[in-house]
Amino acid sequence: MGDGKTHKPSGEKATAETLDRLYATVLARKGADPESSYTAKLYSRGTAKIAQKVGEEAVEAILEAVRGDKAALAAESADLLYHLMVLWADAGLDPATVWDKLAQREGTSGLDEKKARKA
Numbered sequence: 168m169g170d171g172k173t174h175k176p177s178g179e180k181a182t183a184e185t186l187d188r189l190y191a192t193v194l195a196r197k198g199a200d201p202e203s204s205y206t207a208k209l210y211s212r213g214t215a216k217i218a219q220k221v222g223e224e225a226v227e228a229i230l231e232a233v234r235g236d237k238a239a240l241a242a243e244s245a246d247l248l249y250h251l252m253v254l255w256a257d258a259g260l261d262p263a264t265v266w267d268k269l270a271q272r273e274g275t276s277g278l279d280e281k282k283a284r285k286a
């Protein structure tokens with residue numbers, strides 16, 4: 168595909184906008200030819216397969232974290248985020264909804280939130 172696997176020029180810093188751009192690309196692959204797009208191939212294999220890939224990439228990431236290989240952890244984390252974006256797009260979930268959840272939680276300690284849930 169035209170914009171597939173195009174890397175940013177080195178030196179240009181990736182930001183949260185990179186994730187929004189990735190989501191737009193992933194969304195645009197809906198209905199694309201599975202022969203020319205890995206993302207389209209994933210959609211064609213269905214939700215359960217996409218979910219399985221997310222699980223696999225999560226396991227690969229945690230294994231690299233435990234092994235202490237930071238470069239491999241970064242690569243597996245990128246795979247994980249990409250596959251999570253495909254899962255969101257497949258489910259019709261806009262990343263903005265997730266960003267809003269995170270923003271709402273800002274400043275609330277996870278420990279306090281857990282205590283409030285148990286009360």
Ligand SMILES: N=c1c2ncn([C@@H]3O[C@H](COP(=O)(O)OP(=O)(O)OP(=O)(O)O)[C@@H](O)[C@H]3O)c2ncn1[C@@H]1O[C@H](COP(=O)(O)O)[C@@H](O)[C@H]1O
Nearest residue numbers: 168170171172173189192196203204205206207245246249
């Ligand atoms: N970020 C990614 C990205 N990260 C990982 N991958 C692919 O994810 C796959 C993971 O490898 P695996 O060995 O686990 O997958 P597999 O063996 O093919 O899968 P299974 O046999 O397990 O089902 C590899 O083919 C990677 O290239 C990605 N493919 C695409 N993107 C982004 O999505 C955009 C659109 O890609 P296409 O849909 O291919 O055009 C690209 O421009 C990128 O920005």
